[in-house]
Amino acid sequence: MAENKGVLIVGELLDGKLASITAELLGIGRKLADDLDEGLLAVFIGNGITDVAGEAITLGADKVYVIDDPLFKDYVTDSYVGALEKLSNDQAPEILLLGQTSMGRDLAPRLAFRLGTAVTLDCVDLVLDPDTKLLQKSKPVYGGNAMAVYVGEEGRPQMATIRPKAMEPLEQDVSRKGEVIPFDPALDESAVRARVVEKVKEEVVGIKLEDADVVICGGRGIGSAEAFEQLNELAKMLNGAVGATRPPCDSGWVPAHVQVGLTGKLVSPTLYIGIALSGSSQHQAGMSGSKNIVAINKDPEANIFGIAHYGVVGDYKKLLPAFLEKCKELLSG
Amino acid sequence: MNMIVCVKQVVDPETPAAAFKIDPEAKRAVASKDRPLVISPFDEQAVEAALRVKDAQGGKVTILSLGGESAKDVVKHSMAMGADAGVLLTDPAFDDSDSFATAAVLAEAIKKIGEYDIVFCGRQEADWDAGQVGSGIAELLGIPSVTPIKKIEIKDGKAVVERVVEDGYEVIEVSLPVLVTVSNELGEPRYATLKGIMAAAKKQLTTWNSQDIGAVPAKSKMLKLFIPVHEARCEFIEGETPEEAGVNLAVRLREAKLL
Numbered sequence: 158m159a160e161n162k163g164v165l166i167v168g169e170l171l172d173g174k175l176a177s178i179t180a181e182l183l184g185i186g187r188k189l190a191d192d193l194d195e196g197l198l199a200v201f202i203g204n205g206i207t208d209v210a211g212e213a214i215t216l217g218a219d220k221v222y223v224i225d226d227p228l229f230k231d232y233v234t235d236s237y238v239g240a241l242e243k244l245s246n247d248q249a250p251e252i253l254l255l256g257q258t259s260m261g262r263d264l265a266p267r268l269a270f271r272l273g274t275a276v277t278l279d280c281v282d283l284v285l286d287p288d289t290k291l292l293q294k295s296k297p298v299y300g301g302n303a304m305a306v307y308v309g310e311e312g313r314p315q316m317a318t319i320r321p322k323a324m325e326p327l328e329q330d331v332s333r334k335g336e337v338i339p340f341d342p343a344l345d346e347s348a349v350r351a352r353v354v355e356k357v358k359e360e361v362v363g364i365k366l367e368d369a370d371v372v373i374c375g376g377r378g379i380g381s382a383e384a385f386e387q388l389n390e391l392a393k394m395l396n397g398a399v400g401a402t403r404p405p406c407d408s409g410w411v412p413a414h415v416q417v418g419l420t421g422k423l424v425s426p427t428l429y430i431g432i433a434l435s436g437s438s439q440h441q442a443g444m445s446g447s448k449n450i451v452a453i454n455k456d457p458e459a460n461i462f463g464i465a466h467y468g469v470v471g472d473y474k475k476l477l478p479a480f481l482e483k484c485k486e487l488l489s490g
Numbered sequence: 491m492n493m494i495v496c497v498k499q500v501v502d503p504e505t506p507a508a509a510f511k512i513d514p515e516a517k518r519a520v521a522s523k524d525r526p527l528v529i530s531p532f533d534e535q536a537v538e539a540a541l542r543v544k545d546a547q548g549g550k551v552t553i554l555s556l557g558g559e560s561a562k563d564v565v566k567h568s569m570a571m572g573a574d575a576g577v578l579l580t581d582p583a584f585d586d587s588d589s590f591a592t593a594a595v596l597a598e599a600i601k602k603i604g605e606y607d608i609v610f611c612g613r614q615e616a617d618w619d620a621g622q623v624g625s626g627i628a629e630l631l632g633i634p635s636v637t638p639i640k641k642i643e644i645k646d647g648k649a650v651v652e653r654v655v656e657d658g659y660e661v662i663e664v665s666l667p668v669l670v671t672v673s674n675e676l677g678e679p680r681y682a683t684l685k686g687i688m689a690a691a692k693k694q695l696t697t698w699n700s701q702d703i704g705a706v707p708a709k710s711k712m713l714k715l716f717i718p719v720h721e722a723r724c725e726f727i728e729g730e731t732p733e734e735a736g737v738n739l740a741v742r743l744r745e746a747k748l749l
Contacts, residue, residue, distance in 0.1 A: 266622030270629035275709035351664035477735035
């Protein structure tokens with residue numbers, strides 16, 4: 158078997174632009190490639206890919222492969238796994254990284270099993286052991302209660318997906334040079350057994366949760382869909398977005414796509430306000446990166462106070478209207 | 491429709507952080523005495539998804555679990571919900587299985603069970619949150635997979651599923667047999683009724699060991715397991731009344747230039 162070399166990251170586009178997770182992958186990918194003293198490769202798969210390849214070079218890539226064909230218009234497991242299997246066999250990278258996104262979390266495990274190697278999903282830290290060249294992959298386990306560190310002993314490439322916002326992108330350097338290479342995986346279309354019939358976007362009113370600088374989250378204690386109105390009002394006033402823990406989503410008080418947590422959205426705003434939520438590990442996994450955490454809960458033992466910067470113990474129903482009023486006054490003054 | 495659902499028994503994920511303990515030597519969580527082991531919640535939703543297909547057009551649902559003797563409980567729980575049969579894979583030889591080995595053993599068991607149109611798994615287990623056994627089984631069986639989903643229907647010999655993505659969902663048409671992993675957006679699983687529990691006692695529960703299904707070596711190794719320490723840093727804002735505390739909070743956040 159030929160020796161595996163270099164780092165390959167799988168890029169993604171979001172509304173035609175390079176996704177932020179891809180900039181983060183290029184950042185960690187560059188670091189690991191430098192540690193190995195080898196190259197950083199990136200690949201974009203899709204149809205009608207715009208000039209993200211050049212941008213990937215300014216963010217750290219040495220070579221960018223572009224797989225552009227109508228067959229890849231939509232993400233379908235079979236076609237994308239097939240394309241990456243060909244590229245990975247062709248380039249034989251030592252390390253292969255993807256984002257923990259809708260695409261990555263479906264694609265990475267299937268690809269790993271296809272390539273006969275191990276993968277660790279949702280990593281928050283990746284470090285190369287200088288002696289063994291084994292990639293030490295840290296990921297939250299037990300719903301975020303604990304952290305585990307894995308290495309892939311058997312199989313190459315060593316694979317991982319990284320959690321969004323866990324790693325830093327590089328500063329863009331427009332003087333960086335690199336190569337853009339079209340790649341044709343020569344896939345047999347009959348191997349694709351699924352097709353996307355329809356994409357349904359759930360309506361987002363106002364600022365997107367992931368992009369908001371202020372996030373107001375409500376939990377089970379909010380009690381009803383009507384009571385969430387107050388949170389909307391607060392969010393509007395602070396130019397923020399409203400999220401929720403799992404129970405309000407499962408009860409239908411708010412749409413499922415505003416769930417913040419391990420299997421929902423990941424947020425890291427400047428200001429996070431958690432109201433009437435206990436702060437389960439699952440929820441914390443989605444918001445613990447927030448810069449300033451405020452918690453309002455009537456239970457002084459609630460887990461959320463363990464990670465909060467500011468806390469108030471009390472019934473939100475009495476507290477929140479007064480808080481809202483005072484905010485209004487301060488912001489208008 | 492022949493359906494197989496893979497379920498796992500786990501330490502109760504609702505265990506509060508303060509009561510959550512690990513054994514760093516054995517590299518696993520220690521179940522607290524007052525909280526029995528449970529079926530992994532996404533797996534329970536996978537059982538529900540299979541039962542909904544069965545309700546709509548009939549069929550047989552077989553539960554498959556890899557674990558210790560006690561994992562019999564989660565198989566029985568699933569049968570009490572309405573599944574028809576159960577298979578437990580238990581052997582100390584399976585103890586060191588990583589995701590790769592787990593998927594390989596489950597895939598072999600599925601082949602041994604025989605006919606299947608849909609294989610269901612939870613989107614990720616509540617203990618290791620690995621989120622890859624489902625896709626792995628599908629790859630090893632050579633069947634398509636869609637992950638994670640919130641709805642599945644059978645139309646004209648194909649599965650029509652709703653796959654959960656960041657900004658909504660995708661409707662995907664996929665050929666059978668197929669493997670899907672199920673997410674919480676599916677909705678609450680049904681309760682096991684008393685009648686269901688009585689009926690489950692009469693249903694067939696087969697046990698296989700490593701003589702029946704060979705163990706598979708792991709590819710991945712866990713170096714370490716630990717509980718991250720958070721420094722308590724919370725500044726509590728007080729007031730004579732909740733209303734006053736609310737006002738004081740706004741004032742404090744303004745001082746900190748957060749408003």
